[in-house]
Amino acid sequence: MGNKVLRVILVLFVAGVLVVGSFGGGFVTARLLPANMVIPALAPQVTTAPSGDESLQTTFQPFWEAWNIVHQRYVDQPLDDTALMRGAIRGMMAALGDAHSAYMDPQEYKEAETSISGEYEGIGAYVDTTKDYLTVVSPIAGSPAEKADLKPGDQIIAIDGQDMTGVNPELARQKVLGPAGSTVHLTILREGVDQPLEFDIVRAHIVIPSVESKMLDNGIA
Numbered sequence: 001m002g003n004k005v006l007r008v009i010l011v012l013f014v015a016g017v018l019v020v021g022s023f024g025g026g027f028v029t030a031r032l033l034p035a036n037m038v039i040p041a042l043a044p045q046v047t048t049a050p051s052g053d054e055s056l057q058t059t060f061q062p063f064w065e066a067w068n069i070v071h072q073r074y075v076d077q078p079l080d081d082t083a084l085m086r087g088a089i090r091g092m093m094a095a096l097g098d099a100h101s102a103y104m105d106p107q108e109y110k111e112a113e114t115s116i117s118g119e120y121e122g123i124g125a126y127v128d129t130t131k132d133y134l135t136v137v138s139p140i141a142g143s144p145a146e147k148a149d150l151k152p153g154d155q156i157i158a159i160d161g162q163d164m165t166g167v168n169p170e171l172a173r174q175k176v177l178g179p180a181g182s183t184v185h186l187t188i189l190r191e192g193v194d195q196p197l198e199f200d201i202v203r204a205h206i207v208i209p210s211v212e213s214k215m216l217d218n219g220i221a
Contacts, residue, residue, distance in 0.1 A: 102168035122177040123184065124206040125150060129169035133157055133189070134176070140206060148201045150188070157196060158187035180205045 071079060089103045124143020128135040133155040139146035157164055159175045176184055180203055188197040 102171055104171070119205065119207045120177065121180045121205055122203055123148070123150075123186075123201045124204065127169075127173055127176075129173055131155070131169065133164055134169040134172040140208065143206060144201045144204050148199050150199070151190060153191055154197075155189040156186050157189045160185050161187075178203050 070084075071077075086103065086105055093101050093103045123145040124140040125145035126137040126140065128137050135156070136145070136150050136152055136154040138152050139150050156172060156176070159172060162175075164172045176186070178184060182203050183200055184203060186199045186201060188199060190197055
């Protein structure tokens with residue numbers, strides 16, 4: 001019963017954080033913005049709810065009771081309040097049941113920024129983060145992804161053995177990133193192929209070309 005109450009309260013707490021405070025330096029991605037966009041944390045100033053809003057105060061009273069119980073009675077002390085808050089936000093975003101909505105803490109957001117920078121370390125592929133799974137749009141010429149023969153439309157359904165079902169594709173993209181020289185194992189679902197394909201790809205330093213050219217049929221560039 002106690003655990004159930006705590007779970008419920010944490011969700012209520014997350015809602016409160018969204019309404020009255022900041023995201024603790026974190027970020028949220030959601031379908032409220034265009035694809036592949038992120039929104040920054042709310043301003044650090046905290047706006048408290050009107051004191052006369054008894055309904056809101058009543059709603060959050062059980063949470064604060066549970067918060068105090070956890071801090072007083074949980075075995076492993078001290079607790080990391082920031083981690084608890086971020087975990088609660090993740091739980092709320094997961095409860096939406098939307099694979100395209102997720103919370104990113106500051107470090108995750110920093111890593112996500114590599115998608116708009118000129119270079120990074122990874123496998124070297126343009127990807128689509130708006131589908132149920134991280135999907136390859138096109139490997140970058142000369143990249144590990146191209147050498148591994150990844151194809152447009154390939155869906156990455158597992159990374160290093162971890163199932164990506166229900167995981168926000170942007171977070172999946174971050175898992176594919178990593179230090180040059182390290183290896184990432186991808187499980188790929190490819191249209192027209194009955195069984196998933198397995199790839200071990202060695203990451204490299206990737207420079208994103210500002211302009212790409214390709215010769216098409218009939219001599220058209």
